[in-house]
Amino acid sequence: MEKILMTPAPGLALVRQPGGLVLAGDEARYGKPLRVDFTSGKVAHRRQFGGGRGQLVAKACGLARGVTPHVVDATAGLGRDAFVLASLGAEVLLIERVPAIAALLRDGLERGAQDIEAAAIIARMRLLEGDAAQQLEDLVKQADFPPQVVHLDPMFPHREKSALVKKEMRIFRELAGEDNDAPLLLDAALQVATHRVVVKRPRKAPPIEGPAPHHCVEGKTSRYDLYVHRSLARSD
DSSP states (O other): OOEEEEEEETTEEEEEETTEEEEEEOHHHHOSOBOOOSSSHHHHHHHHHSOGGGSHHHHHTTOBTTBOOOEEETTOTTSHHHHHHHHTTOOEEEEEOOHHHHHHHHHHHHHHTTSTTTHHHHTTEEEEESOHHHHHHHHHHHHTOOOSEEEEOOOTTOOOOOHHHHHHHHHHHHHHTTOTTHHHHHHHHHHHOSSEEEEEEETTSOOOSSSOOSEEEEOSSEEEEEEESSOOOOOO
16 A cells, blocks of 8 residues: 655655655656665666676775775765675675655664675665765764765766666756855865765766866766875775
8 A cells, every 4th residue: 555755845745655765757758757766776786787886886986805894875876886895895884865765764774684695785885965065074073984085976967878777867856956165065075085085977067066086987877086195005
């Protein structure tokens, strides 16, 4: 039996279904109901076949032989990058400011913790709801979490061509706007991170307004701008 828990924006509803929470609206505009699932589909496939520590996000966050930093994912979204990092052994603190998205994440984590294959990975993921641009330092202290790396994926100015992604991003923009405070978020991250800040960008987009990145890790469609305070030490 379905139950509407909230209507976070006109035309969108957070709905509890037998299989978990979904964020649903007009499918012509928003696509299929949005849910977080760490046990099947693309997320599970990426965990098994995604390329391990050779993946762009892993390289950017400094995961290497003998190096597995603690990562604050300050723009957690649907938790996909956080799950990849946790699957590679990193402890990850997820921060999400949109209440409806945080609810989806929390539900996905709770369901994932019951899955035999995903449980150990989920155990390395912790979620806090809050606005990292305004509260990052306080949230990290609240979690008593060492912020060696802060990972940012500001929504604006993503321009994915996939119709599915466009519809998914439409939901995020309805709920969160265009992330016009990205420079403020970067500044907060630079103040809090002890070792590095990594910022995901479309490959051809300019860096976020502020200090110039020290270097970049680039893929086919996206890149990571790296702001390095100091090197990550090996633990072995």
